[in-house]
Amino acid sequence: MKTNGRNDDYSDRAKSERRLGWMLAGPAFIIMLAVTLYPILQAFFDSLFAFRLTAPDERQFILFQNYVTILSDPVWWRDLLVTLLITVVTVAVELVLGFALALVMHRALKAVRGWLRTAILVPYGIITVVSAYAWFYAFDISSGYVNSWFNWVPGIDQDLNWFAQASTALPVIMASEIWKTTPFISLLLLAGLAQVPDELTEAAKVDGATWWEQMRKVIIPNMKAAIMVAVLFRALDAFRIFDNVFIMTNGQYGTEVLSLLAYRTSISRLEIGLGSAVSVLLFACVLLISFVAIKVFKVDLAGSTGGKR
Amino acid sequence: MPGNRRIKQQKRRIRRRPGAVAATTLGLASLLLSGCGPADSGVPTLTWYINPDAGGQADIAQRCTEEAGGEYRIETALLPNDAAAQREQLARRLAANDDSLDIMSIDPPFVPELATFLAPVPEDVAQSTTENTLDGALQGAMYEDELVTVPFWANTQILWYRESVAEEAGLDMSQPVTWDQLMEVAAAQDVELGVQGSQAESMTVWINSLIESAGGTILETPEAPADEIELGLASEAGREAARIVGTIGDQGLGGPGLATSTENTSLIEFQGETGSFMVNYPFVWPATQGAVEGGSLDQAVLDDIGWALYPRVFEDQETAPPLGGINLGVGSGSENPELAYQAIECIVQPENQTEYFLTNGNPPSNSEAYEDPRIEEQFPMAETIRESLELAAPRPQTPFYNEISSGLQQTWTPPDEVEPETTPEQSAEFITAVLRGERLL
DSSP states (O other): OOSSSOGGGSOHHHHHHHHHHHHHHHHHHHHHIIIIIHHHHHHHHHTTEEOBTTOGGGOEEOTTHHHHHHHTOHHHHHHHHHHHHHHHHHHHHHHHHHHHHHHHHHHSOHHHHHHHHHHHHHHHHSOHHHHHHHHHHHHOTTTOSHHHHSTTSTTOOTTOOGGGSHHHHHHHHHHHHHHHHHHHHHHHHHHHHHHSOHHHHHHHHHTTOOHHHIIIIIIHHHTHHHHHHHHHHHHHHHHTOOHHHHHHTTTTTTTOOHHHHHHIIIIISOBHHHHHHHHHHHHHHHHHHHHIIIIISOOOTTGGGTSOO | OHHHHHHHHHHHHHHHHHHHHHHHHHHHHHHHHHTSOTTOSSSOEEEEEEOOOSSHHHHHHHHHHHHTTTSOEEEEEEOOSSHHHHHHHHHHHHHTTOTTOSEEEEOGGGHHHHGGGBOOOOHHHHHHHSTTBOHHHHHHTEETTEEOSEEEEEEEOEEEEEHHHHHHHTOOTTSOOBHHHHHHHHHHHTOEEEOOOSSSHHHHHHHHHHHHHTTOOSBSOTTSOGGGOOBOOSSHHHHHHHHHHHHHHHTTTTOTTGGGOOHHHHHHHHHSTTEEEEEEOTTHHHHHHHHHHHTSSOHHHHHTEEEESOOBSSTTSOOOOBEEEEEEEOBTTOSOHHHHHHHHHHHTOHHHHHHHHHHHOOOBSBGGGGGOHHHHHHOTTHHHHHHHHHHOBOOOOSTTHHHHHHHHHHHSOSGGGOOTTTHHHHHHHHHHHHHTTSSOO
């Protein structure tokens, strides 16, 4: 069966299979459109108005004025910067840690492999809000234990109020994010590792390649698709970070991220127009990240699942 | 064998199922035929959206249902924990014209914003429910000179202090004290002042009381539309408030946790070794008693606690303590507004307010409700609370309260960066720009 030819190239059987496929997947596709496309369009429509939920009579069409307000405001750019910082740092650290964990899981003795995987996955199984509270209570100045346990570390003392400035609050937020989602990335990478044929590494070994050379020339290139998918998934996830920040600092002292800004504008301020505009811009950022990843870095979403090799 | 037994059990369960299905179908069918659910017995049901408490509002609902003798039934529905989230839910439901909002527990500062969605208070209800209402609580229930909600209970902050600290400093606590005196004591004795410096509603509460106590006001034009609002921040009173907040922050008088301190965290600090003076709500008393009973705190700490009116800004000018509490409103979408107001008349009866204070620790808004002798016994500071409620000043009463409050919180925190010369002015500029729709918040 050809995979990328024109429709005429398909045999009758392939055509009927495609028809069946559409019939089976069609209803789900339509429902997906209804629950994703409709809200997006509605949000875009709302973003063209000055509209406050508690003053419905004062709704006013203002075209793109909301977007102008947002994009000319330092708050938007500060929040974007904080979000990007969290995304870049967490994804980079998670990739390295996750790869190391994947290697450990891959090489571990059969007897302990199951236990090991379970143990590594535990943080990922914990609900984000719960883990955010756990980290908050550990670092909080009045209830936390970190200050008294780690006061031998330079820079940490009893009086350090972690959540009172961005320079100390952001690392805690990022650490909790990394702790929570490294298992996810390591699982994706483990799947990638398992796909590298043993013959290749064995051939490299016979040729006298060192461990590092095997990694660099055989294993990593062969699991590029898995790595890129892991990076893309995590980057999109990290860009939409909300729970950790909401629980630990609620965005105070320069730790606000874009999704929290969208939440505060639409839900707390009830400014439906302005809030929708923030959400639309956030959506555009996510689209842009996906586009860049897929086009520029050539992430092959089909490759990682073994559909096209 | 266990495996066999399991299979048998499964078979039995399968065999039993048709009977169960039939029973369920029959039950459903009879419900459908009768045209109503089991809850409906012809008595109109009023839903009361309550803020979380120790069960007091549910008790009152029960009592009033019994008193109504079948005329109506009150069911309670729980709102989220903090005031801001309560407002969000109420606003969303009201804007969607939700007809289940028969009675709502509303925090006073949010009254103006929600006022357009409330059913008007009937003249006779207004008369009967506000006869003996304390002045502060009454102001918080009104908007544009009209009673739009009914006061149910009132909250205020008083000054809590450790008698040992005040004694060592030689302060006469029977006389009014000023913020400057407190700051001097804290600096001299190396103890911490219990104030709330977190970027939260508690910060607005503090700023408002400081400015009002200094003779100013945050909002000069409460009735103006958003883009014409004028703020009184850049004034002598505003600068005085900024001086107090800034000094406490800058000199570390509020302790290292000041920038993230809320009502609960400052209570914990106050109970500790460095506790000295704290401005906080009356919940402090039952909470400390509970901690002593639970064994996590010494009786000596409880014995060392005294109370007085909220501190003054100027020695010769009366204090204006924070005002909180809960008012009751009726949604304009309610199908039974008359019954809802009838139920409210029952809920806010002085006896119910007294009982609510005794069981849940929330002070009455009705002065008559303080006359019960049990109150003095259980809350020795009840008279101070009542007096404080008379003096209390509400936060800005405007539909744009949320913007003003969030704007204040963002510009007046962290406390150590507050400067009397610049902060009030920058704050006013920022909030005005937000209200004009030129800035994000």
